[in-house]
Amino acid sequence: MLKKKQKISGEIEQVQSNGLGVFTYQKNKVFVKYVLQGEQVEVIITRKLKEGYLAELLRVVKPSSIRTKVKCPYFQKCGSCNYLHMLYPFELKQKTQEIKQLVSQNRLKLNVHNCEGMDVPYSYRNKLILSFSKNRKNEMVAGFYEPFTHHIVNIDNCLLHDKETNKLIKDLKMVVKKCRLDIYDENTKYGFLRHILVRENQEKKFMVTLVTATKEFRGKKKFVQELLKVNENVETIVQNINSRQTSVVLGDEEINIYGRGIIYDDLSGHKFKISSKSFYQINHSQCEKLYDKALSLLKLNGDETVVDTYCGIGTITLSVASKVKKVIGVELNENAVRDANVNKEVNDIHNVEFVNDDAGNYMQKLAYKKAKIDVVIMDPARDGSDEKFLDSLLKLQPKQIVYISCNPETQMRDLKHLSKQYHFKDIYLYDMFPRTTHVESVVLLQRKNN
Numbered sequence: 337m338l339k340k341k342q343k344i345s346g347e348i349e350q351v352q353s354n355g356l357g358v359f360t361y362q363k364n365k366v367f368v369k370y371v372l373q374g375e376q377v378e379v380i381i382t383r384k385l386k387e388g389y390l391a392e393l394l395r396v397v398k399p400s401s402i403r404t405k406v407k408c409p410y411f412q413k414c415g416s417c418n419y420l421h422m423l424y425p426f427e428l429k430q431k432t433q434e435i436k437q438l439v440s441q442n443r444l445k446l447n448v449h450n451c452e453g454m455d456v457p458y459s460y461r462n463k464l465i466l467s468f469s470k471n472r473k474n475e476m477v478a479g480f481y482e483p484f485t486h487h488i489v490n491i492d493n494c495l496l497h498d499k500e501t502n503k504l505i506k507d508l509k510m511v512v513k514k515c516r517l518d519i520y521d522e523n524t525k526y527g528f529l530r531h532i533l534v535r536e537n538q539e540k541k542f543m544v545t546l547v548t549a550t551k552e553f554r555g556k557k558k559f560v561q562e563l564l565k566v567n568e569n570v571e572t573i574v575q576n577i578n579s580r581q582t583s584v585v586l587g588d589e590e591i592n593i594y595g596r597g598i599i600y601d602d603l604s605g606h607k608f609k610i611s612s613k614s615f616y617q618i619n620h621s622q623c624e625k626l627y628d629k630a631l632s633l634l635k636l637n638g639d640e641t642v643v644d645t646y647c648g649i650g651t652i653t654l655s656v657a658s659k660v661k662k663v664i665g666v667e668l669n670e671n672a673v674r675d676a677n678v679n680k681e682v683n684d685i686h687n688v689e690f691v692n693d694d695a696g697n698y699m700q701k702l703a704y705k706k707a708k709i710d711v712v713i714m715d716p717a718r719d720g721s722d723e724k725f726l727d728s729l730l731k732l733q734p735k736q737i738v739y740i741s742c743n744p745e746t747q748m749r750d751l752k753h754l755s756k757q758y759h760f761k762d763i764y765l766y767d768m769f770p771r772t773t774h775v776e777s778v779v780l781l782q783r784k785n786n
């Protein structure tokens with residue numbers, strides 16, 4: 337039995353897909369972040385886990401040859417970039433290896449293709465959430481949450497964002513201070529400003545959404561004036577009211593306080609309206625590669641009816657529309673469906689219909705009607721699809737399914753469910769989130785009795 341605060345040493349045997357390195361100490365598994373395979377490390381035990389012990393890294397005694405100098409001052413504090421200390425080509429190898437392991441653990445027969453990375457794996461994020469709080473000295477703190485805590489790491493610059501966004505971070509902090517916006521206090525539940533969400537488009541224009549605990553915005557005019565004075569790239573400013581005590585960032589009500597309240601972006605040859613509450617892929621160039629791959633896997637003759645489930649604002653739906661007879665996009669978030677309907681009009685695409693429904697419900701209705709569906713595209717959130725969805729898919733029996741996922745673990749689970757009736761042989765990986773532990777994957781499934 338190990339004790340809390342006990343200092344021990346060991347050699348890292350493996351780095352898991354969640355970024356935790358593992359070594360064995362007196363038959364106990366010890367898990368530690370920010371280490372690499374083969375490294376000799378000194379750690380301090382912080383917590384007992386079911387599977388062993390969690391430890392904090394004290395010192396790397398013998399570094400790995402793939403370790404690199406980290407240029408981020410917030411590394412190991414903000415918790416977003418777990419792989420910053422690893423040379424990028426090895427991060428791609430690590431991600432490929434993790435998926436190979438997952439495939440083998442799930443006893444699936446899948447050829448794992450090497451993870452496709454970026455030439456420059458930085459400055460790629462087009463979305464930012466700055467969270468606000470006050471420190472013990474009652475000074476404003478604005479940045480990202482430490483993992484699994486409500487503690488905010490004060491951030492002025494993030495390697496995953498471009499220089500325009502980093503300038504905006506500084507501008508926003510300066511203007512919030514200058515306008516003396518009252519910072520929300522999670523403990524007392526009093527205050528006004530909770531978060532600021534920023535979305536950036538390819539033209540480097542910004543949508544800024546202030547998430548506030550209350551509706552009355554004293555000094556609104558001054559805030560808008562001051563921000564526009566220092567940052568000409570701000571295209572629109574929105575107030576989102578979230579009075580709930582929840583870790584969900586956005587509330588339901590929104591007030592447009594400057595500009596159109598939405599932003600447009602170009603992706604894969606189409607123009608997309610994005611509102612603050614809709615999902616939009618955060619890595620533009622990798623997203624285009626991923627969509628290209630997903631669509632190139634399908635064999636289409638132009639006569640197909642396609643259902644694009646979990647369609648968001650219709651990015652994939654509109655990209656596949658010109659190749660088939662009809663596409664139905666299904667999405668639970670009503671704001672996203674509203675955006676999708678505008679996007680259909682803006683891009684002058686007429687063989688597309690968007691439905692605001694739970695994907696499982698909608699597929700069940702289609703299965704009940706015995707609808708003839710040729711292709712299903714699925715791109716669920718991290719939880720993957722539920723049984724209702726998967727069982728309906730098995731009843732509908734589309735000839736081809738393309739499954740895009742941001743969580744290969746749930747994707748493997750769902751593939752196993754579908755393997756009764758579907759063949760799949762390749763999994764393609766895209767590094768949508770360089771320097772973090774996350775990876776995006778795409779698989780084509782073909783009906784067995786074709």
Ligand SMILES: C[S@@+](CC[C@H](N)C(=O)[O-])C[C@H]1O[C@@H](n2cnc3c(N)ncnc32)[C@H](O)[C@@H]1O
Nearest residue numbers: 615617646647648667668669694695715716717
């Ligand atoms: C990973 S995003 C993919 C969106 C889109 N395909 C894209 O690439 O931009 C998943 C989407 O599924 C939606 N969603 C989550 N649960 C859902 C459900 N049960 N039924 C339908 N859509 C759902 C989310 O709102 C989100 O827009």
